[in-house]
Amino acid sequence: MAIEKPVSPSIAMNHHHHVTIGVMDPQEDFDWHTKVLGLKCVKRTLFYDGAMPVYHFYYGNDIGEEGTLLTTFPLAHTGVKAVEGAGQVRHVDLSVPVSSLAYWKDRLESHDVDVTECEFFGETRLEFRSPHNIRHAMVGIEDDDRKPYSAGPVPPENMIRGTHSCGVSTWSMDMMEEFMVEAWGCRKVARDGNRERYEMGAGGTGTYTDFVVEPALKQGSWYVGQGAIHHMAYNCPDAETQKKIKFFVEGLGYTDFSDIKDRGYFDSIYVRTPSGALFEATVSHDPSFLCNEPYETLGTQVMMSPQIEANKDEVMKIIGWVEG
Numbered sequence: 001m002a003i004e005k006p007v008s009p010s011i012a013m014n015h016h017h018h019v020t021i022g023v024m025d026p027q028e029d030f031d032w033h034t035k036v037l038g039l040k041c042v043k044r045t046l047f048y049d050g051a052m053p054v055y056h057f058y059y060g061n062d063i064g065e066e067g068t069l070l071t072t073f074p075l076a077h078t079g080v081k082a083v084e085g086a087g088q089v090r091h092v093d094l095s096v097p098v099s100s101l102a103y104w105k106d107r108l109e110s111h112d113v114d115v116t117e118c119e120f121f122g123e124t125r126l127e128f129r130s131p132h133n134i135r136h137a138m139v140g141i142e143d144d145d146r147k148p149y150s151a152g153p154v155p156p157e158n159m160i161r162g163t164h165s166c167g168v169s170t171w172s173m174d175m176m177e178e179f180m181v182e183a184w185g186c187r188k189v190a191r192d193g194n195r196e197r198y199e200m201g202a203g204g205t206g207t208y209t210d211f212v213v214e215p216a217l218k219q220g221s222w223y224v225g226q227g228a229i230h231h232m233a234y235n236c237p238d239a240e241t242q243k244k245i246k247f248f249v250e251g252l253g254y255t256d257f258s259d260i261k262d263r264g265y266f267d268s269i270y271v272r273t274p275s276g277a278l279f280e281a282t283v284s285h286d287p288s289f290l291c292n293e294p295y296e297t298l299g300t301q302v303m304m305s306p307q308i309e310a311n312k313d314e315v316m317k318i319i320g321w322v323e324g
Contacts, residue, residue, distance in 0.1 A: 009244040010185030010281070014201030016163045017233040017266070017282040018058070018069035019092050022082055023132040024226045026055050026074035030322045032131055033059040033070065036111050037094075038154030040064075041299040041324070042289050046308060046315070047073055047224075048263055053308070053315045054078065054224075055322070058265075061149045061162070063298070064289045066235045066282075067206045068146060068162040075226045077318060082228030084133070085220025087276025089229040090169040090212055091135035093125070095205045098140030100158035101126060107154070108138075120192050121210075133227045139164045141205045165197070165208035166232045170275035171215045179274050180209070183249045184234075200234065211275070222278065231270065233280035242269060242283050264305065265289055 023029040033039050042064030047054040054075060060068035070092065096104060105126055108115050116127045125137040141164065148159035170176055173196060180186045186198040186209065194213045201207050209232070224230050236242045242260065246269050250257050256272040266284045273279055285291060292303055308315060 006248070008183055008185045009241055009248055010183060011200075012241045013185060013234045013236050013245075013281060015067045015206045015235050016166065017066045017235040017280070017284070018071050019089070019163060019166060019232055020071045020073065020230045021092075021132070021134055022080075022225045022228050022230055023072045023074050023130075023134075024076045026057070026076070026320065026322050027324075028131055029072050029074050030057065030324050033057070033072070034324055035153060036107070036113075038149065038152040038159060039068075039070065040149045040152060042069075043265065043293075043299050043303065044301065044322070045264060045303045046305070046319075048261070048305070052078055053318050055302075055319050058289065058299070061147055062151075063295065065147070065162075066284060068148075068160075070163075073224055073230070074319075075224065077320075080223065080225045082223070082225030083219075083221040084228055086169045086171050086214055086217040087222070088169055088220040089166055089232045089277050091137065091167040092229065093137040093139045093164040093167070093208075093210075095141045095144045095146070095161040095164035096138045097144070097158065097161075098124070098142050101138065101140045103158045104138045120195055121190050121197055134229060135167075137164075139205075144205050146206065162206050164205045165210045166229075167195075167210040167212055168232075168273075168275050168277045169212050169214050169217060169220070170277070171213070171217070173211060173213060175274035176211060179254065183252050183254055184279070219276070222272075222276070231278035231280050233268065233282045236281045236283045239267065239283050242267065242281055245269070245281050264303075265291065 039059035043058040057072045124140045127137045144161040146161040180198045186200045190197040196211045198209045199207045258270040
């Protein structure tokens with residue numbers, strides 16, 4: 001008797017959660033995300049792993065809802081620089097109202113950012129790099145109803161709604177297509193030249209993972225370093241589903257999977273995919289970023305774990321205070 005093929009519990013993941021990027025100077029990073037991109041800093045905390053204290057900034061909408069978040073590790077004081085290449089999350093595309101593309105082109109160029117207009121998957125894109133050499137694009141979307149940050153330097157009608165897609169550089173899709181469909185619960189929906197697109201949940205903006213097949217590109221670094229995207233995180237509805245995802249995906253043979261890690265505001269599990277890129281399945285705590293700061297002062301103080309709080313003065317001398 002034939003056994004029915006099981007369906008991955010990963011199909012319950014419905015959209016992006018956050019993207020984490022290695023950057024350089026913390027003040028420059030803070031100013032870029034809050035003053036140029038116009039996002040709100042919803043949390044200043046520290047990297048939970050390793051002995052070296054490193055800021056972890058979270059930028060998003062008014063309360064840092066899932067799918068609006070870019071997070072950064074400023075690493076200038078460590079001297080560790082990433083190597084850009086294949087096997088990494090390659091770029092992060094941001095959703096903006098299609099009517100705001102001219103506004104964003106003018107705004108970015110007024111801050112000495114080189115902008116290239118192009119099109120993939122039938123979408124108009126403004127491609128550029130951040131001051132930390134991270135690939136981004138503003139993608140014009142007509143029907144993104146996510147709430148933008150309402151009190152920043154960018155008018156709400158033009159403001160970033162959240163992540164649109166994340167791109168991965170890979171040498172081949174031979175094994176990655178199987179992973180995305182069978183393990184990660186996604187659907188292949190489009191191809192454009194050397195790019196392939198997958199979606200999850202209900203589909204649409206904020207659910208896409210794009211792959212750029214670049215067989216001649218050298219291997220990129222996997223460590224946390226300046227100038228590269230470290231990982232891409234997807235929103236998981238609850239802790240029970242997260243456990244089922246880990247159990248199921250490991251059962252397929254993808255055993256390079258972490259244990260559940262408490263990140264203070266969410267719980268994370270990480271898997272090294274066949275492409276080389278690091279993916280995360282994330283469950284937010286309730287109330288997430290408001291658990292240790294009121295809304296009125298959200299993101300204005302450095303929130304440290306108890307074991308680090310005891311050495312706060314020493315830590316602050318290393319990482320420095322960021323104005324803003």
